[in-house]
Amino acid sequence: MGASLELMKITGYTDENYQDAVPGQPYVVMINPENLKWQRSIEYNEQQAPNTSAPSQKYKSTPVDKLNFDLTIDCTGIVDPDRTSMEDEINDLEGIVYTYNGKIHRPNFVKVQWGKSLIFKGVLKSMDVSFTLFKPDGSPLRAKVSLAFSEYIAPETVEELDASESPDISHLVTVTEGHTLPQLCQKIWKDDSYYIHVARFNNLNKFRNLKGGEKLIFPPIIQSA
Missing domain, CATH: 3.10.350 (Membrane-bound Lytic Murein Transglycosylase D; Chain A)
Known part of the structure; x- marks a missing residue:
């Protein structure tokens, strides 16, 4: 019998050292993302010395890493018969990554984990929700959620x-x-x-x-x- 599918988990924390998880369970995605974009960059100042043909790249800074991916939330009952409320799904995800937490006077710090090799600690920069399938009464059944995180490192x-x-x-x-x-x-x-x-x-x-x-x-x- 094969191993069960490892699903991505998104956990909220109330401290910048990622020790105190918010109450409740982490958000477990319904369907793993098809693509992940983990962006790293280095910034330079271009300085051209006199009597030289090209500028040199003087190190300026290393910006924080960025992680972007899309999630599909499917509440038709086909993926998971126990998860058929789009409102609950969006609220659960927003409560971890987006909603202002009055105890810490800011949104939560977030850890995105997929297996043992992908662990990203950061804060949400943007969350876009596109509804793509509806019931006859207009209630959404399926959504694409685009998430963008920036790495957070304690001072x-x-x-x-x-x-x-x-x-x-x-x-x-x-x-x-x-x-x-x-x-x-x-x-x-x-x-x-x-x-x-x-x-x-x-x-x-x-x-x-x-x-x-x-x-x-x-x-x-x-x-x-």
């Missing part, structure tokens, strides 16, 4: 992933109580002498104590210093 995770020793990109740093500007400069650039540069950029008195939880921008030391 503290972004800091960990950034190459903190790079001198030509900006860094957003959350201060830990007791840290000083020279200590933070040493941690980021392996050089504590740039603390005056950071203090000036953030309009700080360079000698004052930093507050825990305060966020400071450590600007590029090559371009700005």
